[in-house]
Amino acid sequence: MKRGFPAGFRWGTATAAYQIEGSTTADGRGPSIWDTFTARPGLASGDPACDHYRRYREDIGLLSDLGVPYYRFSVAWSRVMPDGRTVEPRGTAFYDRLVDTLLDHGITPMVTLYHWDLPEALQAEGGWPNRALADLFAEYALTVHKVLGDRVRQWTTINEPFCAAFIGYGNGEHAPGIRDEGAALVAGHNLLLAHGKATQALRSGGGEQEVSIVLNFAPVLTDVDDAAHREAARKFDFLHNRFFLDPLLGRGYPPELLADLAHLGTLEPAIADGDLEIIAQPLDVLGVNYYAPARAVPLEDPEADSNCPLPGLRGMDVQPPRGELTSLGWEQRPECLTGLLLWLHEHCPGLPLVIAENGAAFEDEVVDGRVHDEKRVRYFAEHLAAVHDAIERGADVRGYMAWSLLDNFEWAKGYTQRFGLVHVDFETQERVLKDSARFYADVVARNGL
Ligand code: FCB
Numbered sequence: 384m385k386r387g388f389p390a391g392f393r394w395g396t397a398t399a400a401y402q403i404e405g406s407t408t409a410d411g412r413g414p415s416i417w418d419t420f421t422a423r424p425g426l427a428s429g430d431p432a433c434d435h436y437r438r439y440r441e442d443i444g445l446l447s448d449l450g451v452p453y454y455r456f457s458v459a460w461s462r463v464m465p466d467g468r469t470v471e472p473r474g475t476a477f478y479d480r481l482v483d484t485l486l487d488h489g490i491t492p493m494v495t496l497y498h499w500d501l502p503e504a505l506q507a508e509g510g511w512p513n514r515a516l517a518d519l520f521a522e523y524a525l526t527v528h529k530v531l532g533d534r535v536r537q538w539t540t541i542n543e544p545f546c547a548a549f550i551g552y553g554n555g556e557h558a559p560g561i562r563d564e565g566a567a568l569v570a571g572h573n574l575l576l577a578h579g580k581a582t583q584a585l586r587s588g589g590g591e592q593e594v595s596i597v598l599n600f601a602p603v604l605t606d607v608d609d610a611a612h613r614e615a616a617r618k619f620d621f622l623h624n625r626f627f628l629d630p631l632l633g634r635g636y637p638p639e640l641l642a643d644l645a646h647l648g649t650l651e652p653a654i655a656d657g658d659l660e661i662i663a664q665p666l667d668v669l670g671v672n673y674y675a676p677a678r679a680v681p682l683e684d685p686e687a688d689s690n691c692p693l694p695g696l697r698g699m700d701v702q703p704p705r706g707e708l709t710s711l712g713w714e715q716r717p718e719c720l721t722g723l724l725l726w727l728h729e730h731c732p733g734l735p736l737v738i739a740e741n742g743a744a745f746e747d748e749v750v751d752g753r754v755h756d757e758k759r760v761r762y763f764a765e766h767l768a769a770v771h772d773a774i775e776r777g778a779d780v781r782g783y784m785a786w787s788l789l790d791n792f793e794w795a796k797g798y799t800q801r802f803g804l805v806h807v808d809f810e811t812q813e814r815v816l817k818d819s820a821r822f823y824a825d826v827v828a829r830n831g832l
Pocket of ligand 1: 599793794
């Protein structure tokens, strides 16, 4: 073995409720914004997805066969509280069974409270641009903690607020499909506030726990090292990598970013007295999602809108990816993961990091009962080596969750993108371990590459 990981390194796989569960009307579940959004023409529905709501025992059996000791999943708010407020005991019972089954197999559950599936009833009240959702989210967090807190130690409040706010309310490519940049900024702030209040709620619930938030990062590359390119990269970097991170660290929104977005006129008025203190609850761990870098170029006209999810981030454009791409068109740059982890180590002193998602979509085929997904095996091998490099150079990385356990419903892309270690036939729901699953199981067993 060439690269050993530290003792106690947490190896896991990750999924999200809406992407795998299906059964969207079972046991009193209320509609979420993703049910409404995917009812639009041309979009695939998240039902049945992987039919995991009914097949969770089989899926946990697979996890157990693979010997991967941690499992990151999300709870659907609209199952636990169909209208966003009233508890549905059949919904909480599902997660109760899920956690017990994981523990019976010796697998440690890591719970994410919000992976984008807002109850539709709360969208009807304005969705995330409505500040009242922050308190409702804290109540929901406490409710889930009451049910699972005796067995779950690791909690993530929110997954990728960047996507929930800016893709959901900015360019509208995700649910709820709204295009209103000003509202998107307020949604971003309210998601952070919701995180802060939920963190307080979880800690008030007692017990020993680790609270984290999961952010998605995109290191920004440029072709030319001149002032204009550096400034274009700076703008995108601050929006993508620091809008959420800096307030969490108690530093508020970066002043340069506030200036970049000032003409939209909504963010600063949304920041009430005391908000920044609530947002800056100490984190036990930072969850890091990394898939690909972004490339930035300056636009000659400094007043020109950009092609990023918030066009009002003016004067820059995101360029198309290059080199080797995944089937989703994402650039494969493992070295950017090393750089990101080292930057986070410096930027967030003393904060342990866990890779909460990393993985790749490729077109996989079952041939004679096997899936030879060499490209995914290579992607994982290279990215794990990149994580190892960062650890060797001092980054405090405590774990790695492969995205994803199963091929699943990939949001606006429907079932066209396969990210799983396990192949799912969406007609028959048959599961087949891919070569990448065997590769990953082997890495986990040896705690190294
Ligand atoms: C991330 C999401 C996750 C999955 C991957 C591919 O942004 O958190 O649900 O869709 O991308």
